[in-house]
Amino acid sequence: MSMTGSTSGNDNRGIRELGAEEKVGWDEVTQGVTLNSFVGESENAAFLKVEERVYNDFNSYTATVASWRIIKPVYNRDICIDCQNCWVWCPDTSIISRDKQMLGIDYDHCKGCGVCVEVCPTNPKSLLMFGEQEDNDEALAAWPSKEKN
Amino acid sequence: MAKEFELNEVEVWDGNYAASQALRQAQIDVVAAYPITPSTPIVEGYGGYVANGYVDGEFVMVESEHAAMSGCIGASASGGRVSTATSSQGFALMVEVLYQASGMRLPIVLNVVNRALASPLNVRGDHSDMYLGRDSGWIQLDAFNAQEAYDLPLCAFKIAENLDVRLPVMVHQDGFTTSHKAQNVYPLKDNVAYEFVGDFVPVDEMLDFSRPVTHGAQTEEDWHYEHKAKQHKALMDSRPIIDQTFAEFKKLTGREYKRVETYMMEDAEVALVLLGSSVESAVLAAKQLREEEGIKAGVIAPRCFRPFPYDLVREALDVSSLKVVCCMDKSAPGGALGALFNEISAAAYTTNSRPLISNYIYGLGGRDFAIDEAKRIFKEQKAHADAGHITTNIQQFSGLRGPKLGFYETRRS
Numbered sequence: 001m002s003m004t005g006s007t008s009g010n011d012n013r014g015i016r017e018l019g020a021e022e023k024v025g026w027d028e029v030t031q032g033v034t035l036n037s038f039v040g041e042s043e044n045a046a047f048l049k050v051e052e053r054v055y056n057d058f059n060s061y062t063a064t065v066a067s068w069r070i071i072k073p074v075y076n077r078d079i080c081i082d083c084q085n086c087w088v089w090c091p092d093t094s095i096i097s098r099d100k101q102m103l104g105i106d107y108d109h110c111k112g113c114g115v116c117v118e119v120c121p122t123n124p125k126s127l128l129m130f131g132e133q134e135d136n137d138e139a140l141a142a143w144p145s146k147e148k149n
Numbered sequence: 150m151a152k153e154f155e156l157n158e159v160e161v162w163d164g165n166y167a168a169s170q171a172l173r174q175a176q177i178d179v180v181a182a183y184p185i186t187p188s189t190p191i192v193e194g195y196g197g198y199v200a201n202g203y204v205d206g207e208f209v210m211v212e213s214e215h216a217a218m219s220g221c222i223g224a225s226a227s228g229g230r231v232s233t234a235t236s237s238q239g240f241a242l243m244v245e246v247l248y249q250a251s252g253m254r255l256p257i258v259l260n261v262v263n264r265a266l267a268s269p270l271n272v273r274g275d276h277s278d279m280y281l282g283r284d285s286g287w288i289q290l291d292a293f294n295a296q297e298a299y300d301l302p303l304c305a306f307k308i309a310e311n312l313d314v315r316l317p318v319m320v321h322q323d324g325f326t327t328s329h330k331a332q333n334v335y336p337l338k339d340n341v342a343y344e345f346v347g348d349f350v351p352v353d354e355m356l357d358f359s360r361p362v363t364h365g366a367q368t369e370e371d372w373h374y375e376h377k378a379k380q381h382k383a384l385m386d387s388r389p390i391i392d393q394t395f396a397e398f399k400k401l402t403g404r405e406y407k408r409v410e411t412y413m414m415e416d417a418e419v420a421l422v423l424l425g426s427s428v429e430s431a432v433l434a435a436k437q438l439r440e441e442e443g444i445k446a447g448v449i450a451p452r453c454f455r456p457f458p459y460d461l462v463r464e465a466l467d468v469s470s471l472k473v474v475c476c477m478d479k480s481a482p483g484g485a486l487g488a489l490f491n492e493i494s495a496a497a498y499t500t501n502s503r504p505l506i507s508n509y510i511y512g513l514g515g516r517d518f519a520i521d522e523a524k525r526i527f528k529e530q531k532a533h534a535d536a537g538h539i540t541t542n543i544q545q546f547s548g549l550r551g552p553k554l555g556f557y558e559t560r561r562s
Contacts, residue, residue, distance in 0.1 A: 019371060026375040026382070031315060032254030033376050034353040035363040043359040 011051040014064035014108025021057055035059075049098070060109070069112035073127045074139045075104050080126035086116035102126075123147055151176065152202045153339050162334040164292065164327040167299035168234065168260045168320070169194025173204050174342035175306050178229030178349070181209040181220030183239060186272045187324040188262035191234035214239035218246035218259075225255040226364045228354025230306065232257065236324060237264035240278040244285065250317045251286030252380060253365055254352075256309035257317040258302055259287070263425065264324040265514045266481075273515020274324030276424060276479040279454065280488055286380055288318040288387055289454040293428045295332040298322040300404060303337075306346045307394050314387045315352060316380075321454070325515065326426040337402065345401055384456045391453060408453035409461035413439070416470050417447025419530035420504075422493050423477040424451060427511075427518050431477075434523035445470065446527045451489075462496040466504065472534040474504045475526060477547070479512040486544050486557075505561070507539050511547035522547055538562055 038045055039054045055061040082102050087095040094110035096103040105116075117127045123146050130139045154173065162170070169191045172180070182192035196208040209224075211217045214235050225231040235243055240261060250257050266277040282289060290305060292298040298320070305318040322328055337345070353362050368376060388408065395406040412432045414420060421431045428450040435446035449465045451458055466474065474497065478487025485491070490508035497504060509526060512518045526547065533539050542555025 023371060024375075026378040029372065029375045029379055031379070031383075032353070032364065033252065033366045033368060033372075035366050036353075037361040037363065041359045042361065045361065 012055060012062050013051070013106065014066070015062050016057075016064065017067070018060070018063040018065050020063075064108040065111070066108055069107075069110060070132050071112045071114070071129045072107065072110065072132050073105055073112070073114065073116050074130050074134075074136050075102070076126050076128075076140055076143055077102075079122050079124060079143075081122055083121060085119045085121060086127060089115050089119045091115060151204050154198075154203050156336045156338065158335065160334050160336055161331050162295055162299070162336075163190075163329050163331045164295045164298035164322045165190035165262065165329065166194060167295045167334050167336075168302055168322070169198070170336060171299050171302035171342070172232050172258075172260075173198045174337070174339055175230065175232075175303065175346045176204055176343060177206050177232045179207045179209060179221070179224035179231045180233055181211050181217045181224065181231075182233045183211050183214045183217045183235075185214070185236050185239035187264060187274070187328045188234040188236040188239075188260060190328075191260050191262070195232075214242040215246055218243045218250065218257075221257050221259075222246065222250050222253065222255055222365075225250070225257050226253065226354070227356045228349075228351035230310075230349040231255075232260065232302070232306075234260035234262065236262045237266055237272075237278050241266060241281060244281060247282060247285040247287060247317075249365060252376070254315045254380070254383070255317055256306070256315055258305045258309060259317065259319045260298075260302060261319050261321045262324050262328045263321055269514075271514040272324070274326055274328075274426075275513050275515065276321075277481060277513075279319075279321050279424075280478075280480040282319060283455055283488065286316070286384060287455065288314075288316055288384065288391070290318060290320050290391075291424050291450075291452055291454055292320060292322040292327065293426055293450070294327060295330065296334050296404070297406075298327060299334050299336060300398065300402070300406070303342055303346055304391075304394050304398055304406070307397075308387065308391055310347075310349060311387075311390050311394075312350065312352070314383060314390050316383055316387060321425070323426040335402070335404075341401070345398070388453075388456055388458070388460070406452055407461070408451070408458040409465050410448075410450040410452050411465045412448040412450070413445075414447040414449065414465055414468055414471075416445055417468060418445040418470050418534055419473045419475075419527055420447040420449055420471060421475050421477060421523065421526065421530075422449045422451070422489060423479075424454065424489070425479065427477065427479065427523075430518060430520050431523045434520045434527060437520070438524055438527050442528075444527060444531050447471075449474075449493075457492055459492075459496050462493060463500050466493075466497050467500045467502050469502065471502045471504050473530040473539075474506045475509060475530050476506060477509045477511055477526075479510075479518075481513055482510060482544070490544070505533055505539050505559070507533065507541065508544040509547045510544065516548045518548060 265271040476490035539559040
């Protein structure tokens with residue numbers, strides 16, 4: 001469950017592989033394939049940060065799909081200007097930002113599409129795609145310098 | 150608060166108007182509809198009741214029957230009592246969504262005014278659309294006349310919404326012969342009808358913001374099978390709840406319904422099995438034959454088409470005097486023997502009586518089926534009984550112009 005920008009100690013994000021949940025029999029499945037997002041009452045869920053919500057086992061928040069990815073975005077805090085462009089454009093809400101400050105990438109749900117890199121306006125970019133197996137620290141050490149026209 | 154609708158003890162209503170009054174009395178929250186002949190007056194009627202303050206609800210005009218049932222699903226999942234009506238091509242367009250409604254376990258009531266399927270295009274009544282829905286996971290009830298087109302929707306809501314059922318229900322009636330034929334109907338008073346149906350009890354409703362819920366989730370090979378098995382069990386287990394609802398309705402009105410209606414079967418030697426408005430013609434023919442020619446004729450009519458009443462059909466067939474049964478299918482069989490023939494035969498095979506069984510296709514596209522033809526068919530069954538085997542083709546066609554058409558001969562002698 002690798003991630004940068006950890007948000008909280010008891011967060012249950014990506015705690016299991018997708019599909020690794022307990023397989024119950026026909027008599028125990030929910031009626032009508034209904035899936036409750038949260039455990040118990042959760043009237044104020046909209047006002048809580050994701051890591052403060054008690055997500056149900058069937059919510060994809062608790063599943064990791066990291067294995068689907070073959071290339072990954074790496075985030076460089078030294079260059080980022082916290083413009084939030086990547087947060088706005090990410091199709092899988094996998095950019096973690098708090099109080100308009102970019103914290104990092106949710107590697108449990110990021111599919112490696114590269115949209116965040118495309119929309120990053122800095123020079124050099126604050127997000128770049130690397131192979132899934134490459135080490136993030138090595139990637140940061142090899143970061144390109146500013147391009148001059 | 151909706152206004153009370155003043156009703157006489159006896160009204161002269163056609164099947165469509167009767168069904169629309171039942172929807173009003175059940176105080177439907179949402180009707181999403183794309184009206185189609187011959188079911189149009191049902192949703193038109195509901196729209197009028199909304200406009201005139203006789204029901205607190207929403208009439209949603211949509212762009213197709215696919216959208217109509219989709220709208221019903223959304224409204225039902227949100228926590229409302231929901232209904233609509235359709236026929237034929239509209240029903241066919243709805244089919245994709247019908248499976249969603251039953252799989253999602255939403256207690257929607259769909260009034261289906263049975264009409265032939267094109268091509269050739271035809272607005273008259275046969276059972277093609279009803280047959281098209283038979284694997285959709287819905288409960289299917291069949292009204293034979295206007296009174297039943299009023300009574301059965303009231304029962305349908307109570308069955309569908311029962312917490313042990315939670316499945317959608319279709320109430321069928323025959324296009325024109327029932328939907329447009331004015332007959333005496335004994336309605337209940339508004340408060341009595343509503344009390345019978347009861348308040349709607351939502352389950353996992355999407356408008357409960359304290360428990361956000363996903364409806365219509367995707368499941369692949371690891372979950373789908375279990376959900377379908379659970380759904381099938383709910384459909385099979387709805388049988389005693391349908392019986393119980395009919396019993397409560399009888400207590401209230403004196404009108405008795407059974408999942409399989411039987412007429413003069415106690416000592417019958419020959420029987421017709423059929424659905425819809427033809428049942429009354431067949432019963433009349435059987436009575437006349439008993440008086441005129443002493444033929445012990447009986448009629449079996451599945452009131453509940455799905456779940457198929459295998460249990461009660463076998464009971465109806467297990468009469469020691471019974472020798473021959475003719476199953477009459479009012480739907481083009483598409484390269485097989487009729488569906489009713491196949492299902493009744495399967496049930497009969499595990500009874501002691503094991504009657505001879507043959508099949509008639511009849512009434513396609515609204516072709517008239519009257520008492521004389523019913524009597525002719527009864528007499529033909531009597532000839533099978535006397536010979537001890539089926540003397541004609543197993544599948545024949547009633548009321549068809551041109552050379553005699555038939556398929557397959559018996560291998561029993």
